[in-house]
Amino acid sequence: MVHFIRVPVHIWHMVELQPGQRMLLALVVGFTVSGKGRTMTNEGLSQTLGCSPRTVRRWLSDLNDRNLITITDQGGHRVAMGVDTAMSGGGGHSYGHHIRKRKEIDMNHHNNEREMKEMNRPSVADVTTYLLTVDRVRECALAVGDVRRMASDAVAYYEATEWRTKDGQPITTWRNVMRAWAKRQLKDVKAVQRRPAPSADEIRRDIAWHTKRRDNYEQTDRPHLAHSEQHSINILRDALDAAEKGEA
Numbered sequence: 001m002v003h004f005i006r007v008p009v010h011i012w013h014m015v016e017l018q019p020g021q022r023m024l025l026a027l028v029v030g031f032t033v034s035g036k037g038r039t040m041t042n043e044g045l046s047q048t049l050g051c052s053p054r055t056v057r058r059w060l061s062d063l064n065d066r067n068l069i070t071i072t073d074q075g076g077h078r079v080a081m082g083v084d085t086a087m088s089g090g091g092g093h094s095y096g097h098h099i100r101k102r103k104e105i106d107m108n109h110h111n112n113e114r115e116m117k118e119m120n121r122p123s124v125a126d127v128t129t130y131l132l133t134v135d136r137v138r139e140c141a142l143a144v145g146d147v148r149r150m151a152s153d154a155v156a157y158y159e160a161t162e163w164r165t166k167d168g169q170p171i172t173t174w175r176n177v178m179r180a181w182a183k184r185q186l187k188d189v190k191a192v193q194r195r196p197a198p199s200a201d202e203i204r205r206d207i208a209w210h211t212k213r214r215d216n217y218e219q220t221d222r223p224h225l226a227h228s229e230q231h232s233i234n235i236l237r238d239a240l241d242a243a244e245k246g247e248a
Contacts, residue, residue: 008032013170017066020049021059021159025068049062121163122174127151130175136183139191154181207236 007026014022024045042053049056122130128151130146131137137147154177163171171177198206214229 009168015169017063018053020055020057021063023049024056024059025063036168047089050135068233082091093170122155122178124148124152127155127174127178130178131182134179134182136179136186140186140189150182150185151178154178197243198239203243205238205241207233207240 003189005023005026007022011022011026017025027045027048031125042056045056046053093094128148131151132144142150143240157176158171158177163174165171210232214226214233217223218227
């Protein structure tokens with residue numbers, strides 16, 4: 001009788017497996033570490049794991065497909081599993097499972113390869129480009145240099161943690177993590193209050209004011225100042241055209 005199952009951290013981090021599959025794999029590793037071995041039927045495994053024998057067979061097949069176990073011989077009611085772990089059994093309509101010693105380093109090697117494939121680690125330039133599109137960063141109107149420094153700090157931090165969360169889980173989506181980082185860094189920064197665009201009437205009043213100043217400069221023979229006022233009037237007229245189109 002199995003009284004408990006000890007789940008190694010590297011197996012629990014195999015998030016692509018269902019929790020029940022991780023428990024089954026941990027059971028295999030548990031017998032492996034002890035070196036004692038054990039024979040169990042699908043019914044015995046299903047009672048231990050709280051699922052049906054059919055589910056146990058499906059999980060074993062999936063673990064085999066993922067190269068976590070290797071079924072080397074199967075015929076009639078017998079199954080054998082090789083490569084440092086063996087399964088054999090027979091009788092009735094169920095499979096028996098006998099677990100031999102295997103090297104845990106193989107499991108660690110597979111887990112490391114899986115984690116490396118989960119996420120392409122971003123560069124500082126990648127993070128900078130992304131942060132410039134984040135609403136919170138845009139609200140604070142940060143300069144590109146400031147955003148780049150924020151990205152550099154974030155990348156350095158997560159490189160030191162090997163891109164894992166505080167709970168030790170591997171990070172698979174770096175953009176969400178970087179957005180949360182920016183939110184924490186900018187929590188005390190006030191958003192820039194942008195002045196609303198002037199209305200068409202306000203622009204017309206400005207044009208009238210600059211026109212009066214231009215006429216005065218022309219009458220007093222100050223052409224350079226009159227030219228400056230005319231330049232302002234031209235800019236305001238372009239703005240008025242845009243404002244009138246927007247109000248239309």
